Amino acid sequence: MSDKNIVVSVRNLNFAYGSQEVLRDVSFDIAGGEFLTVIGPNGGGKSTLLKILLGILKADSGDIKIFGQRPGISKKVGYVPQNVTAGRGFPITVEEAALMGRMLVKGGRTKPEDREFIRGVLDELQILNVAKNRMDDLSGGQRQRVLMARALASEPELLFLDEPASSVDMEGQVRIYDLLAKLNKKMTVVVVSHDLTIIPKYATSVACVSKTLHKHDEAEVTHDMLHEAYGVTPEMQEDCPLELIAHGHPHRVLKEHD
Amino acid sequence: MDILQYGFIQNAIMAGILASIACGIIGSLVVVNRIVFISGGIAHTAYGGVGLAFFLGISPLLGAGFFAVVAAVVMALITLNNKQRADTVIGAMWAFGMAFGIILVDLTPGYGVDLMSYLFGSILAVPDTDLVFMAVLDAVIIIYILAYYRQIHAVSFDTEYAASMGVRTGLVYTVMLVMCALAVVLLIRVVGLILIIAMLTIPPFIAERWSASLKKMMVISSLLSLVFTLAGLYCSYVFNLTSGASIIAVSSVSFFFFITYDKLSKSFKNKLA
Structure with a gap:
């Protein structure tokens, strides 16, 4: 990845809500044209990371650059929240x-x-x-x-989306992600999502966030990723392969499906 | 239309028009931002200012305005910094304002003021000086909404998105509550401190269903406020009732009619579908 093509650069980012540490020593880059999916458990720091990149929250420490500038208002950045506050x-x-x-x-x-x-x-x-x-x-x-x-x-040239399809039925989800794939031809797309099924079809890279962040420049869900993001071991997945399409933290009730 | 020849009725109608403008604009913001409890807190805290004004021998509206604005800023800071506990603090301020006002009125030497006129309004006794004061407050509210409509609209619809676009959401919210405080002062003469909350919520609630935009909601809400105020004023004159209570009674009856009509028409549509 050449420096010229990097649209988001994060180095040694730390953030805490009071005494509660949320993100620890996070470093990664996003290249122009990427379709990055950010996965991780609830409370793992996904939305906080997004808010820091958007300039809504200020990091406790670290160096963050969006198109070479500090986060804040930018015509080049678009944001799609999960819901509106009204x-x-x-x-x-x-x-x-x-x-x-x-x-x-x-x-x-x-x-x-x-x-x-x-x-x-x-x-x-x-x-x-x-x-x-x-x-x-x-x-x-x-x-x-x-x-x-x-x-x-x-x-915008960079689009952030927070759970864009969480309140949409299956057909609607497919339409939204197809649309994002189309948009990805002309802009960088970063999606925070619980839905692991979108990764193989749409994403070009995956970031697993659970206080720390591990970025993978590949578009498939591996055991390592699930372990990094959710603490899921390969043995747990063998018990119930459906864990791969679980939402949020893998739920044990799926074992009853054996 | 004989009643229109009286100067006090002309002043009452003018006060109703001025109050309706503030009601429509600020009431719409109160309803869409779900800050009804906060607006009630500001209104009741303002009573402390009325008591202080009597004690110091200054204009009650000035005292109420000062208290309402301070209450608005404090409530905004509390809500922005500790949302979980905001309702408790607002409730405490609400009660404190009322208690403080009553104690100061008790301590005022030679007290002989009709307290009821500040609690329930006295639209039939609005002097020319109060009309000028109300007009100035209306002008401030109108200038505010025209100058910052885009930011106010964005924060009301989606605070987080507005923040991501560089809007200073905390400041917009705080100024919104200060404007709410000004509207409270404007409405004291018309319906009184206790009934203000109804005027800030009933007309905008009805208007919300008929509006495709916040601007339209403000206009329709102002017109509804005016209709309720004039109808209440007329009832008050004809039946010799307390004016503020009559205005709220008309608003409330309209509100229940609207709710019933809305429910019935929805269930009728569902049956047809």
């Missing part, structure tokens, strides 16, 4: 939500060309037909694509 009922249309992503970066008054651009993004994500609908009226998959449209509205 509850259901918030009055906002699909178009308005997507436009928010463009205007927060661009500033100034909304111009016709901004709306035109947004309509193009909505079209690409196949939700242009619901552009004037309220977010409330959409399915889980459509809502998630609106959040992706909002992130794409600033024309």
